[in-house]
Amino acid sequence: MSAVLEVRDLTKSFGGLHVTRSVNLTVEEGERHLLIGPNGAGKTTLFNLIAGDLLSDSGSIRVMGHEVSGLPTAARTRHGLARTYQIITLFGRDTLRHNVMLALMGKSPQRWRCWGGFGRDGLAQQALEILDSVGLRHKADQHLEQTSYGEKRRLEIAMALAQKPRLLLLDEPLAGLSAEERETVHALLASIGRDITIVMIEHDMEVALAFADRITLLHYGEVITGGTRQQVVDDPRTREIYLGH
Numbered sequence: 579m580s581a582v583l584e585v586r587d588l589t590k591s592f593g594g595l596h597v598t599r600s601v602n603l604t605v606e607e608g609e610r611h612l613l614i615g616p617n618g619a620g621k622t623t624l625f626n627l628i629a630g631d632l633l634s635d636s637g638s639i640r641v642m643g644h645e646v647s648g649l650p651t652a653a654r655t656r657h658g659l660a661r662t663y664q665i666i667t668l669f670g671r672d673t674l675r676h677n678v679m680l681a682l683m684g685k686s687p688q689r690w691r692c693w694g695g696f697g698r699d700g701l702a703q704q705a706l707e708i709l710d711s712v713g714l715r716h717k718a719d720q721h722l723e724q725t726s727y728g729e730k731r732r733l734e735i736a737m738a739l740a741q742k743p744r745l746l747l748l749d750e751p752l753a754g755l756s757a758e759e760r761e762t763v764h765a766l767l768a769s770i771g772r773d774i775t776i777v778m779i780e781h782d783m784e785v786a787l788a789f790a791d792r793i794t795l796l797h798y799g800e801v802i803t804g805g806t807r808q809q810v811v812d813d814p815r816t817r818e819i820y821l822g823h
């Protein structure tokens with residue numbers, strides 16, 4: 579196995595607030611890695627730094643062996659990185675199919691000619707296949723506003739998968755879902771092949787623990803402990819800082 583993600587001595591402050599404190603994190607190929615920590619621990623900030631939505635103050639981020647810490651988001655996508663957000667960021671007035679096509683355009687070398695002839699048809703067909711893979715083909719021409727929250731979450735994951743990532747960052751994919759929707763999204767996540775490495779932030783510990791191979795616990799921007807699921811769950815600091823509260 580080799581590392582798909584290597585974060586070294588990563589730091590970020592907002593004014594005087596140190597939200598990422600010399601963070602080190604290694605995620606191996608195919609791994610399901612869970613980031614946990616209390617509210618405000620810096621989990622989403624770490625995702626933002628890895629994905630390029632924020633720039634770090636110092637430190638290194640390597641994706642598939644490439645240093646990406648100075649690169650814009652689009653360039654990181656080309657190195658195989660995709661993410662979803664804690665708050666859904668889709669185009670509400672557009673159809674599901676069109677949303678996926680927009681995600682595909684981000685990746686496709688045809689993006690400049692996709693609105694004419696073959697390019698557009700090809701993308702539309704690909705979008706249908708992607709919607710099919712997350713059980714939403716029958717809703718392809720529905721406006722996003724008309725779909726349920728759980729369907730939006732599935733669409734968001736489909737859009738990230740459309741970019742054919744090697745590394746997928748999922749920010750609380752189960753947040754706000756009903757028990758039934760959680761099961762559907764959980765099944766979708768479980769169906770993603772090990773050719774895609776996943777780092778996930780999730781507060782639903784039952785699902786998250788079932789999913790994770792390895793866990794990292796953050797607190798006040800610092801890595802407190804990390805290791806296999808069992809090691810981290812058995813670590814008294816996990817109970818004290820996270821599970822017990």
Ligand SMILES: Nc1ncnc2c1ncn2[C@@H]1O[C@H](COP(=O)(O)OP(=O)(O)OP(=O)(O)O)[C@@H](O)[C@H]1O
Nearest residue numbers: 592595597615616617618619620621622623624664
């Ligand atoms: N753009 C920003 N400007 C200033 N402070 C910020 C900014 N973004 C995040 N913070 C602060 O950084 C800290 C870490 O926030 P972050 O959202 O990364 O935590 P989190 O672990 O993801 O929390 P949660 O579980 O509640 O989503 C918090 O104190 C937050 O208020």
